[in-house]
Structure formats: structure tokens, C-alpha cells
Amino acid sequence: MEIKDQNEMNFDLNAENIKAQMRKGVLEYCILSILRKGDSYVSPLIAELKEAKMIVVEGTLYPLLARQKNQGLLSYRWEESPAGPPRKYYSLTEKGHKALEVMDEAWGDVIKTVDFIKNGTTALSKEI
Amino acid sequence: MEETIKVSIGGISFAVNKDAYQRLDLYLKDLESHYSTKPEGKEIINDIESRIAELLLECHTTDEVVSAERVDEVIKIMGRPADFDEEEEGEKGSESKSTFQAKPEEPATSSDTIRRRLFRDTADRVIGGVCSGLAHYFNISPVWVRLFFAIFLVFKFVKFGFFIHFHSFAGGLSSLMILTYIILWIVIPEAKTRIQKSQMFGRDPGVKGVEDEYNNPQQPHGRWLGRLFKIFIGLFLLLIAFGLLGAGWFAFLGSNKFFGVNPVSIMDYLQMPWWWGVLGKVSAVLFIVLPILALTYAGIWLIFNLKRPKWHPGLIMFALWILSIIGLSVFSSDKVFNLASSTSTFKKEFVKPYDTLYVEYAKLPDTMDGEPVKWMKMADYLDEAVGKNRASNYVVDWDVKTDDEDEVVVNDESPYDRDYLLYTTEGKKNKKYALYPKIHVLFKNSSSIVTEEDSLGNITTKIVKDETITPDLEVTVEKLLSSKKFFKEGDDEEAAEKLVEIKDSLIILHPNIASKKRKFDGALVSTKLFLPDSSVVIIK
Numbered sequence: 001m002e003i004k005d006q007n008e009m010n011f012d013l014n015a016e017n018i019k020a021q022m023r024k025g026v027l028e029y030c031i032l033s034i035l036r037k038g039d040s041y042v043s044p045l046i047a048e049l050k051e052a053k054m055i056v057v058e059g060t061l062y063p064l065l066a067r068q069k070n071q072g073l074l075s076y077r078w079e080e081s082p083a084g085p086p087r088k089y090y091s092l093t094e095k096g097h098k099a100l101e102v103m104d105e106a107w108g109d110v111i112k113t114v115d116f117i118k119n120g121t122t123a124l125s126k127e128i
Numbered sequence: 129m130e131e132t133i134k135v136s137i138g139g140i141s142f143a144v145n146k147d148a149y150q151r152l153d154l155y156l157k158d159l160e161s162h163y164s165t166k167p168e169g170k171e172i173i174n175d176i177e178s179r180i181a182e183l184l185l186e187c188h189t190t191d192e193v194v195s196a197e198r199v200d201e202v203i204k205i206m207g208r209p210a211d212f213d214e215e216e217e218g219e220k221g222s223e224s225k226s227t228f229q230a231k232p233e234e235p236a237t238s239s240d241t242i243r244r245r246l247f248r249d250t251a252d253r254v255i256g257g258v259c260s261g262l263a264h265y266f267n268i269s270p271v272w273v274r275l276f277f278a279i280f281l282v283f284k285f286v287k288f289g290f291f292i293h294f295h296s297f298a299g300g301l302s303s304l305m306i307l308t309y310i311i312l313w314i315v316i317p318e319a320k321t322r323i324q325k326s327q328m329f330g331r332d333p334g335v336k337g338v339e340d341e342y343n344n345p346q347q348p349h350g351r352w353l354g355r356l357f358k359i360f361i362g363l364f365l366l367l368i369a370f371g372l373l374g375a376g377w378f379a380f381l382g383s384n385k386f387f388g389v390n391p392v393s394i395m396d397y398l399q400m401p402w403w404w405g406v407l408g409k410v411s412a413v414l415f416i417v418l419p420i421l422a423l424t425y426a427g428i429w430l431i432f433n434l435k436r437p438k439w440h441p442g443l444i445m446f447a448l449w450i451l452s453i454i455g456l457s458v459f460s461s462d463k464v465f466n467l468a469s470s471t472s473t474f475k476k477e478f479v480k481p482y483d484t485l486y487v488e489y490a491k492l493p494d495t496m497d498g499e500p501v502k503w504m505k506m507a508d509y510l511d512e513a514v515g516k517n518r519a520s521n522y523v524v525d526w527d528v529k530t531d532d533e534d535e536v537v538v539n540d541e542s543p544y545d546r547d548y549l550l551y552t553t554e555g556k557k558n559k560k561y562a563l564y565p566k567i568h569v570l571f572k573n574s575s576s577i578v579t580e581e582d583s584l585g586n587i588t589t590k591i592v593k594d595e596t597i598t599p600d601l602e603v604t605v606e607k608l609l610s611s612k613k614f615f616k617e618g619d620d621e622e623a624a625e626k627l628v629e630i631k632d633s634l635i636i637l638h639p640n641i642a643s644k645k646r647k648f649d650g651a652l653v654s655t656k657l658f659l660p661d662s663s664v665v666i667i668k
Contacts, residue, residue, distance in 0.1 A: 042179055057207020062175045066168035085138040085178045 028064060029107060030054050032073065032092065032100045039091040041079075065090065073099050132193050136321050138174070138181030147196035152180075155203050162209040176206060244330035246432040247319035256313040264328045265432070280305035304373055311421065315428050317435075355433065362430030369423035397561065399647040404459065411455030418449040471606045472620045481598040482633040485659070487667040490638045492551060492562055497645055501560060506550040535668055540661040544569040548652065551639070562639035565603075565627050566654035567667075572597050574660030593662065600658040601635065603628050607650050623651040 027049075034040065034048055042061065049055045068074045073096035076088040092100065133149045135142055144152065159176060163169035183202045184194055246265045248257035259277060263270035280302040319325045395405045422445045428434070478485075492503045538544040549564035574597035578590045605620040629636040637655070642648035659665065 042175070043182060046179075058179065058205055059176060059207035059209065062172045062179075063163075063166075063168070065175070066172050070168060085140055085181050087178075088175065 024064070027054055027060070028068065029100075029103045031061075031064065031068065032096060032103065035074070035090055035092045035096070036100060039089050041087040041089050043087075045090070068096075072096075134321070136323050137184070138178035140181045140185070141321065142181075142184060142194050143192070144194040144199070145196065148194050148199040151196055151199045151203070155199075155208075159209050180206065243327070243433075245324070245327040246316055246434065247324050247328040248313070248316050249325075249328060250318050251325075255309075257318065258309055258312045258316060261316060261319070261328065262312075264330075267330070277305060277309060300374070304370070307373070308424070311424050312428065315425060315434065316432070358430040358433065362427040362432075364427075365423045365430065366427035369420050369427060372423070373420050396644045397642045397648050399649045407455050408459040411452045411459060414448055414452035415456055418445050418452065421445060422449075471604055473602055473604045474621060474624045476601040476603060476628065476630055478599050478601070478630065479632060481660075483663050484633065485599060485657070485663065485665045486634045487567060487657075487665060488634060488636050489549070489564055489668065490636050492639060493641070496560060496641070496643065502554045503551045503562065504554055506552050509552050509554070535666055538569050538665040538667060539663075540571045543571060544665065544667065546667075548654075549639075558644065560641060560643040561648070562641045563652070564639050565637050566652075567637065567657065568654070569657045569659065569665055571659050571661040571663075575662060593660075597660045599660070599663060601628070601630065602656040602658065604654045604656070606652040606654065620651070623649065623653060627651075627653045628655055 030049060030052070031045065034045055042065075046055070046058050046061060049061070050058075055061060065074065069076065069090075072093055074090050075093050076090045078086045079089050081087045131146045132143045133146065135144055135149060135152070137152075156173070156177070159173050160169075163172050166172070180202055183205060184198065244265055244267070247261050249260040249264060249270075250257040252260040252270065254260075254274065259273040260270040263273045266273075282302075317324075319328045395408050398405070422442065425441060425445075493501065495501060536544065545568045546566065548566050551562040551564075553560045575591050575593045578592045580588050580590065582588070603624040605623050607620065623640075627638045627640055629638065635655070635657070640648070640651060640653065657665065
């Protein structure tokens with residue numbers, strides 16, 4: 001019994017991990033994709049992500065932005081705003097663009113893989 | 129009325145009510161305890177603060193009081209740190225556990241290590257809030273700092289007659305403390321925002337100012353040593369500045385080497401166009417004061433770790449100092465003001481070869497410019513101003529000791545040499561100076577003993593008077609200020625005429641009087657009286 005319980009717990013934790021990691025990975029991809037369309041500050045970014053139901057609470061975004069900036073995918077500049085505090089305008093760096101290309105590819109692969117697994121051979125076999 | 133609190137969120141100030149403030153405070157503390165240990169923690173917190181400000185601004189003007197409900201809404205939008213920490217857990221699985229363990233300690237350490245910053249506390253002020261600000265910085269009661277300054281003020285106004293040295297020392301010290309207070313007043317910023325007020329007491333302001341955090345990224349260990357070093361250097365600079373000020377004070381302004389006026393205002397007494405006077409004065413003052421000011425400023429700046437002001441005070445002071453050097457060199461150049469002296473000598477004749485001559489010092493005027501004037505000998509004045517024992521140190525060249533006898537009889541046996549006589553007026557304001565010419569009486573051997581041997585072999589001795597040797601007066605005009613620009617050609621003779629007057633057998637010595645209205649023309653007149661050794665001079 002004890003052993004089983006522990007296993008279950010481990011599994012739960014791992015599942016939580018996987019879920020979180022999946023969502024985070026996708027969220028990072030989404031952020032970069034939005035910025036590919038043009039430089040932006042946080043508010044429009046949040047608005048778009050919320051509209052797409054990618055995030056629930058805004059606070060999620062900030063650690064991610066900070067990390068992406070640290071990885072060199074993003075850079076920001078300060079700009080005055082007509083009202084309120086100055087805004088950070090984020091833009092993609094060259095490295096960011098490259099990372100995004102890799103992500104695009106990976107994302108395509110994931111879609112195909114998932115499609116293949118869910119719907120049998122259809123999507124993949126057609127291409128092969 | 130409901131209590132409102134001013135807070136600065138993301139660099140924008142809001143008025144919030146008490147409830148709202150508590151909620152915001154809790155929320156931001158929560159954020160901080162989550163992120164302060166992470167490498168990007170500060171930045172994340174600042175970004176979130178900016179966003180909160182933005183969200184608050186969306187439906188508030190800055191004047192409007194933010195309600196607790198609105199704060200709750202905003203917090204709901206932003207999410208609790210726990211909400212999005214969970215989303216991040218994947219990557220930092222093990223790490224976030226360790227931060228969780230460390231969490232209970234964090235609030236305590238973070239509120240304790242908030243650095244005190246020096247501000248003027250204008251809410252608790254007597255003059256400029258400098259004393260209370262300093263007191264908060266050193267975590268003592270303002271009473272002590274005020275007492276410290278007040279003691280020096282007492283020195284300024286109470287005379288310690290029992291010990292003259294101490295009095296002049298204490299007087300200088302109190303002026304120094306007043307100057308220090310003024311410099312501190314200028315240099316130390318006022319605590320205006322709530323955050324600054326909290327920082328002044330070293331308290332956690334709860335809501336951090338975004339700007340401040342950006343300018344002073346926190347690196348606790350490296351900074352500590354750096355701060356210590358800066359404080360050390362700062363104290364050293366202050367020491368040099370005070371040393372300079374003290375030395376300057378005692379050697380220059382406090383001394384009476386310049387006859388009771390400081391050398392800067394002595395220019396008021398010299399004959400030169402006013403603009404040269406202004407140039408000289410301004411340059412001299414800047415030249416002396418700026419280095420002291422700069423050192424004091426730099427010292428305070430280092431010790432209290434103040435922010436670098438945008439207007440580059442150091443650069444401005446340095447530029448002004450260079451200008452003052454240029455000004456001084458122009459001022460002291462040959463064309464304007466030259467201490468090199470020139471002398472010219474004039475001979476004066478007596479109508480007859482009198483056997484007895486009289487020398488008289490002309491009386492000093494009782495009134496000048498329509499005001500009564502009270503003259504006193506410079507020696508007496510210095511005795512009074514500096515103290516009896518020390519006055520003699522200051523008077524080197526000037527014979528201020530006059531004989532008390534009414535008359536001095538001078539003959540061959542007792543030649544006479546008297547230096548310039550200097551008088552001044554009482555008090556320190558609007559001083560006037562009177563300078564009598566020097567007089568030196570010299571005797572020439574005019575009679576010779578002639579031994580004659582007549583045809584009988586008798587030897588007779590006779591005193592033969594050489595009639596060609598007659599009384600002779602030589603007047604020398606020495607110009608201390610020999611600038612050709614301001615002193616006309618030929619005014620040396622004018623001075624000689626004016627100051628040394630001959631009336632038959634009477635020589636009248638007139639004082640050369642200088643005041644701010646009647647400037648000193650730089651003429652020092654000395655007279656030499658050559659006499660046959662049989663004559664007598666009576667000096668009154």
C-alpha cells in the first residue's frame with residue numbers, strides 16, 4: 001500500500017510538472033510570436049494572451065519575460081507613456097528570431113505528432 | 129473623514145485609503161518574499177508594480193482615492209505569487225522548494241537591511257530639517273544633534289572674556305558650524321515622498337519606488353565594503369576641508385594683520401575703478417571658498433551615499449575655480465594692480481637756516497563725511513581686538529607706539545627716527561585709516577674744531593661753523609601701488625606737497641586718510657630732515 005501511494009504521488013507531481021511545463025513552453029512560444037508581429041509593451045501583450053485564453057492571471061507573464069530577456073531572446077527599451085509610468089517596450093532579438101524559427105518547426109512537428117497519434121496515420125502518412 | 133495615505137507605485141503617486149494600503153502592502157510584500165532571492169526578482173517586482181499603476185490609472189485619476197475594492201480587483205487580475213509560482217514550478221522544481229524553506233526568514237531580513245538614507249526631515253524642523261534628518265540617519269534623538277549645533281551658536285554670541293584665545297577660536301568654530309549647516313541644507317535632499325520618509329528612518333516603505341531600485345541595484349556584500357571605503361574617503365575629505373577652512377580662518381580672516389579689515393574688503397580702500405575691485409574680490413573669494421566647498425560637498429556626498437545630481441556641481445565648481453584663477457591673475461597683473469613700489473624724492477627748502485625747527489603732527493578730523501569720527505591708535509585698537517599680548521605679533525613694520533610726552537626735544541645727542549603713525553577708527557564697520565609720514569632726523573657734522581698756531585706759538589682752538597650746511601628736508605614718496613593705469617604722473621609730488629607742509633620753521637605732517645569713500649592712493653611718505661649738529665628740533 002505504502003509503495004503504491006508513493007508512486008501515485010510521484011505520478012501526480014510529475015503530471016503537474018508536465019502540465020506546467022507544457023503550458024509554459026507554449027506560453028513562451030506565444031509571447032515570442034506576438035512580438036514577431038511588432039514591438040509591444042506589456043498591456044497589449046496581456047490583452048492578446050488573455051483574449052486567446054493563454055493566461056489567467058497577469059503575474060504569470062513577468063517571470064517569463066524576465067527569463068526570456070536573460071536568455072537573450074528579448075530586449076527592451078524605455079518609452080514615455082502619455083499617462084502613467086514609462087513603459088518597457090519589448091522586441092525580439094536576432095537570437096529570439098532564430099529561437100522562434102526553431103520553435104515554429106518544433107511546434108509543427110508536435111502538431112503532426114499529436115495528430116498522428118490521435119487520428120491514426122492520416123496527417124503524417126500523407127506527407128510521407 | 130477617511131484616512132488616506134500617499135503612496136508611490138511604479139513611480140506614480142496615488143492616494144489610497146487605509147484598507148487599500150494594507151492590502152497593497154501585503155500583496156507587494158508577498159511578491160517580494162517570492163522574488164527577492166531570484167536573480168531577476170527586483171525587475172519582476174518593478175514590472176508588476178508598473179502594471180499595477182497602469183491598471184489603477186485605467187479607472188482613476190491620480191487625485192482620486194483608491195479604494196480597497198479596486199485594489200482587490202487589481203490583485204485578482206495580477207494573480208497571487210502562489211498562483212503563478214505554481215506555473216513556473218516545472219523548471220525550478222527543486223529550487224522553489226528551497227526558496228520556500230527560506231521564506232519565513234526573508235521578511236525579517238529584508239526589512240532589517242533596508243538602508244537608511246539621509247534626507248532633511250522638514251516635517252520635524254527648526255530651520256531646514258537638517259538636524260532631525262541627521263538624527264534619523266544616525267538613529268538618535270534630534271535633540272542631541274540640535275544641542276550640538278546650538279552649543280556652537282552660543283560661542284558666537286557669548287563672549288568668553290576670561291580667555292581671549294578661546295573666544296576667537298570658538299567664534300571661528302561657530303561660524304564654521306553655521307557654514308556647515310548651510311552646506312548640508314543645500315546638499316541633502318528633502319524627504320518628500322512617503323518612500324523617502326520611510327528610507328530616512330530605515331523603515332520598509334512597503335511599496336518600493338521603482339526608480340530608486342533601478343538606480344541602486346542591491347548587491348549587499350560588495351556594497352558594504354565599498355560603502356565603508358567611501359565613508360572613509362569622505363571623512364578624510366571633510367577633514368581636509370575643515371582644516372583648510374580653519375587655517376584660512378585663523379591666518380586670514382580672523383587675524384588683524386590687515387588692520388581690522390579682512391584682506392578682501394581692504395580692496396574697498398584702494399584707489400581703483402570699482403569693477404577691478406569687484407573682479408579682485410569675487411576672484412579672491414571664489415579662489416579660497418570653492419576648494420573648501422568642493423571638498424565638503426564631496427565628503428558629504430561620499431559619506432551619505434547621496435545621488436549624483438544632474439547639474440554636475442563638481443564640474444561647475446571646478447570651472448568657477450579656474451575662472452577665479454584667471455580673474456586673480458588679470459587683477460594682479462602689472463596693468464591693474466601691482467605691488468611693486470616706485471619711489472621718488474623731493475627736496476624742500478626752508479626760508480631761513482633756522483636753528484630751531486618744529487615738527488607737528490596735524491590733528492585728525494573730528495568729523496568725516498558729516499559723521500563724527502573717533503580715532504584711536506592702531507596699537508590700542510589691536511589690543512582691544514586681538515588681545516594685548518598678541519597685538520604685537522601683528523604689528524611689525526608700523527610703529528604704533530607713540531611717546532606720551534607732549535614734546536620731544538631732539539638734538540645731536542639724541543637723534544630721532546619715527547616710523548609711520550597709524551590711526552584707525554573705533555568699531556569694525558566703515559573703518560577709516562590715517563597714516564602719518566615717517567620722520568627721521570639726521571645731524572650733519574657742521575662744526576669743526578680748528579687749531580691755529582699764531583706767530584707767538586700760542587695754540588688756540590676755535591669751533592668753526594660751516595655755514596654752507598643748512599637745514600634740509602627730503603621727502604620721499606613711495607608708491608605701494610604703482611599701477612600707471614590709476615595713478616597719474618606727477619601725483620607723487622602732489623602727495624609730497626599735501627602731506628608735508630612747511631611754515632617757516634614749522635614742519636606740519638598731515639595724515640593720509642583712507643576710507644571707503646576716500647580711497648588710499650598708495651602713497652607712503654617719509655621725510656628725512658638733515659640738520660647741522662648745532663640745531664634743535666622740537667617734535668610735538
